[in-house]
Amino acid sequence: MNDSVRPPFGNFTTASPALEVRDELAAPVADALETWGAREAAASVLYVDTDPEKADTAVFCAAYDAPPELSxxxxxxxxxxxxxVTLAACLALSTTRVDVNKAVRTHLGARKASFAPMDTAVELTGMEYGGITPLGLPGSWPLLIDEAVAAAPYVLVGSGRRRGKLILPGWALTRLPGAEVLTGLAG
Structure with missing residues (x-):
């Protein structure tokens, strides 16, 4: 791996352009990066190698000096x-909570909305629990992005696995297939 790349924040031993380390990513994530029509966005994604035992947000941010407001x-x-049943992915800063009962339900025109069961999320995304990321989601799913994520200069998200994370500009996330930026998705 190329450790000469410097991430915009955090204290990581190894950082590389994600397109150069596709084997470190879950297969759907690697495929999405490779085929992403927004080439500038794909090229902006960095992979940082991290300990899978420290994947949970609070532990991760403390261990790697990553600002929670950019996670x-x-x-x-x-x-x-x-x-x-309509499945969708929602992306919000870790300092907020997705408003599933109002914002998501209303936007999707549903009578009821709730977090999908872990087994369903893992099986249908092809990603590991604790590493699910907006890159490489099933093509039919809407990707609802809170406006604060889209506005962030950089955001840390999962890599599809518990080991490793991705860092990319907020604007790049808005160019993912099915992406919709919503005001009030999280609070």
Whole structure:
């Protein structure tokens, strides 16, 4: 790996352009980077190698001196209406919480919305729990991004695995397939 790349924040031993270390990523994430039509966005993604035992947000931020306000969580939501289930991913800063009961439910036109079961999220994304990321999600899913994430100069997200994280500009996330920036998604 190329350790001469310097990430914009944090204290990481190794950082590399994610396109150069695709083997370190979950397969759907590596594929998404490789085929992402927004080439400038794909080239902006950095991979930082991290300990999988320190993947949970609070522990991670403390261990790697990563600002929580630049760390984002990607959660999978199941929205239901008339027996139909729509899955979506929501991306919000770790210092906030996704408003599943109002913002997500209303935006998706659902009667009820809740976090998808862990097994469902893992199986359908092809990613590890604790590493689910907005890159490489199933193409039919909406990706709802809180406006604060889109406005952030850089954001830390999962790599699809518990080992390692990705750092990329907030604007790059808005160029992912299915991405929609929402005001009030999280608070």
């Amino acid at each position: 984002a969580n990607c959660v999978v939501v199941a929205a239901k209406r008339a027996g139909e």
